[in-house]
Amino acid sequence: MAVTSATPRALELARTLVGFNTVSANSNLALIHCLRDELARLGVPCRLSWNAERTKANLFATLGEGKPAGLILSGHTDTVPWDGQDWSVDPLGGVVRDGRLYGRGSADMKGFIATAVTHAPLFLEADLPFAIHLAFSYDEEVGCFGVRELIADLREAGIAPLACIVGEPTGMVPAVAHKGVYRYRCCVRGKEAHSSLTPRSVNAIELAARVVGRVRDMAEAFEREEPRYEGFDVPFSTASVGQFHGGIADNVVPRDAEFRYEFRDLPTADARAMQQQVVAYARSLEPAMQAVAPETGIRFETICEIPSFLGSAEDAVTRLALRLAGEQHTTLVAFGTEAGLFKDAGIRSVVCGPGSIAQAHQPDEYVTLEQLMRCQAFMEGLARVREIA
Helix, strand or coil: CCCCCCCHHHHHHHHHHHCCCCECCCCCHHHHHHHHHHHHCCCCCEEEEECCCCCCEEEEEEECCCCCCCEEEEEECCECCCCCCCCCCCCCCCCEECCEEECCCHHHHHHHHHHHHHCHHHHHHCCCCCCEEEEEECCCCCCCHHHHHHHHHHHHHCCCCCEEEECCCECCCCEEEECCEEEEEEEEECECEEHHHHHHCECHHHHHHHHHHHHHHHHHHHHHHCCCCECECCCCCEEEEEEEEECCCCCEECCEEEEEEEEECCCCCCHHHHHHHHHHHHHHHHHHHHHHCCCCEEEEEEEEEECCEECCCCCHHHHHHHHHHCCCCCEEECCCCCHHHHHHCCCEEEECCCCECCCCCCCCCEEEHHHHHHHHHHHHHHCCCCCCC
């Protein structure tokens, strides 16, 4: 299964995809239309599912329409920004140098998408006994929002793929677990006053700080007490506060404060139960606040809830990925993916793609051509598979 050179078309398409600025704050439609046109030339129709504003879309295409439920090759089209990072190359330039393809999204995860799409002709010519599905989503980086719409669209259309390979950068080593990512905003409404009259006020910052302290207490308890899940870099659940805002002047008791925090839960933990603990503690603070000013209180907003993922080395899709990747062992990854959402939809999943997460989101992000070649070999092997399960 050794491959000695990258497919020129795959590398060309990867460079093209890197050239689209698909930072999550932007539309991804130019990239989606590019992929749709690539597949249209092969006579492959595409389903698009949209965000509410119709400024972003997911793409779903089936290679082998009418065949039995098949295998999804999944990737996200959005990227993180590069503001303030010190790049030596154009982040959108798709520069190839020293055996690497540089650019934002090259590893995470446009190299995988390009390789999958440029092997569509091979999948069609191979006349596989099952369908290959391509699923490319929007807004993964900010909460896996697009793939939820994609999965809902498939369910509504009665499309039920058997398995899914999420092509996040794992160095082409199949990953069978990752933590969840649950992020929340806590907003405290107090009562302002001159700082010489503090008994007549409710200090929003001080109340918010108490809730922050509870989050920190929970984090320390996870580290101290939670059963370890060996294989993760940090083998226990974590909690952390990422932003805090409040106050307008030193001599004004602040009326408003807010902070954002997250839980990264092990596949064996329950992040929603963690959040319930925080909410319950906040509710215990409100009676004293409202005794001073009835309009005060604490509210919470959900930013994102990305479920953890726990597959199995024994799943057929994992065994297939191991064989195609030429690997003997699976791994775990620290970062979140869409795999947990596919699994929750009843689609057995594994995470396996080219590149390293150590390069993703960094200045001068890159994927090596060797990794793209390994992904190419993976796709070529997939075209020879006769059954998934």
